[in-house]
Amino acid sequence: MANQGTTREATKLLIVDDLAENLRALNAVIRADDRVVYQATSGEEALALLLEHDFALAILDVQMPGMDGFELAELMRGTDKTRHIPIVFVSAAGKELNYAFKGYETGAVDFLYKPLDPDAVRSKVNVFVDLHCQRMEIRRRVEEQQATMNELRAAQEEMRYALRMRDEFMSMVAHELRTPLNTLFLETQMRKMQLDRGNLEAFGPEQLAGMVARDGRQIQAMIRLIDDMLDVSRIRSGVLSIRPCSTELRNILQRLTSDLARQAADAGTTFELDAPEAVQGCWDEFRIEQVIVNLLTNGLRYGGGKPVQVRLTATEAEARIDVIDQGPGIAEDMQQRIFLPYERGQGNGVPSGLGLGLYISRQLAEAHQGTLTVHSKPGEGSVFTLTLPRGETAEA
Missing domain, CATH: 1.10.287.130 (Signal transduction histidine kinase, dimerisation/phosphotransfer (DHp) domain)
Structure with missing residues (x-):
């Protein structure tokens, strides 16, 4: 259990003793506002805490039932997460048993005999807390330097x-x-x-x-x-502007598919327009035409010489234009990249242009508070979908 009133960055200490009164006494000596003291009454309980937290110091009682302090220390030294934690042993046994020698053999940094001298214990703990804080500061600086180097490499x-x-x-x-x-x-x-x-x-x-x-x-x-x-x-x-006015989409689609019919014939294909009803809305007609032309020419470019379907549907809230080709399709990892500037594909011998068409088209769709998306699978063609809200559109 931990002392209350500690902060997230407080230094963590572990004390292990099978007697509750010893834990209370030791906790009273070493506690401080910038520390949190965890207590364990057995080696097994201590191991669970050691695997969960990063401690600046572990103070272990030597003589405990079950797993004693030496066995716990050996387990700590055999585990990557805990082998760096300084260990101080505490024992009530006489010095003639030579426990200190065995304690140092297991990797202890100090060995204390009971009854403990509070000032000596407090002084030793302060030293290890300061060392831990210095190590953490060095680690933080190294991490910051590494992050800076990563940022520089990315830049x-x-x-x-x-x-x-x-x-x-x-x-x-x-x-x-x-x-x-x-x-x-x-x-x-x-x-x-x-x-x-x-x-x-x-x-x-x-x-x-x-x-x-x-x-x-x-x-x-x-x-x-x-x-x-x-x-x-x-x-x-940030100065691209749109000028919305009353605009009808079916007429635009009929006109553009007719204007591009010669280009479609040169590519060995045709447009199949499905626009049963007029769809009125408040859009910038010139900019919407620009988007549609980009989608139609892309359909010709990447449609593999097969008919390109153009479908117009609408609800009360929005209009939707689908341009459907029967080309090779687009891999999933490319479906967002094609909307980046200068990304170009290879298509049917038609000049690829500067790779700006879809980038500009998506920006124009979003300027109308609409969307331009693609749905595609390799070998199954592609569907580019332009959705536009039919209400009033603020000038961007």
């Missing part, structure tokens, strides 16, 4: 990761911008060659319309890349 690793991501990002930007720029450059070179040859037939109405369309696609690709980078910058600086 260094984070810095290395950030530098690696920066370099990879710059490489991705260069690669993704080079593709449309190269196409535009080749187009201009071809047109210049035709002009140098005086071949004006190459610039008839039909040919010009094709040139304008191709140029427009390449310019839009570069604009999307730049917009994505600007959105990431706005998100990280």
Whole structure:
């Protein structure tokens, strides 16, 4: 049992004696406000306490029925948790029995004979308490230093990761911008060659319309890349805003699946839209379109050339859009990583972009107080689900 009124950080002492009056007397001598004294009347009871607590000192009576003090000391020295605890033996036997020699053999740091000198006992206990406190302080400082080193290593690793991501990002930007720029450059070179040859037939109405369309696609690709980078910058600086207004989702889905039908055909697939009813709500139409386009293009990119299903459902409280592909699926450990910036997958030969689409899309969903989640298993395709509350949405 322990003295009352102790604090959590108090030094713990153990006294073991089969006589209650001896325990009370010894407890009165060594107790202090910054200590908690545990008492045991047998070796077995003492062992239970030793395995539960970290003691600064154990004072053991030598002569006890059952397990005596020497046997208890041998068990303590044989156990990792208790072998470091200093042991002081107490005995009422005469010095002629040479118990002290045996006590030191079992690892004792001191041997006291009864009747005890209170001042001497108090002084010895103070020494061991001070030593214990010093050891604890050293251990605390070592742990703090270790924690600091761990933090430094983590910071260094984070810095290395950030530098690696920066370099990879710059490489991705260069690669993704080079593709449309190269196409535009080749187009201009071809047109210049035709002009140098005086071949004006190459610039008839039909040919010009094709040139304008191709140029427009390449310019839009570069604009999307730049917009994505600007959105990431706005998100990280906390200035991304949404402008909610009355918005209808079925019309948006019909229009976007129609606009992306050519891209779907190029990927060898189609969209299957299931939107039986109009769904009205208060959302930023431009930003919602941005999210939906990202989900639709991802479905084409990773859908394995199979139809991509788009389903719109709603309750009074919220609207839900599911984009379902039949691709290879996503491993569980990747399902949260794909929403991090610059995480890209490999999909169907379609350019992977900067790996920002899902990151931006989730941020936009959350700006509407909604969610963007994925449910997937390898080999079973993926379901991306956008949920949006239908009530008033505050500007973020």
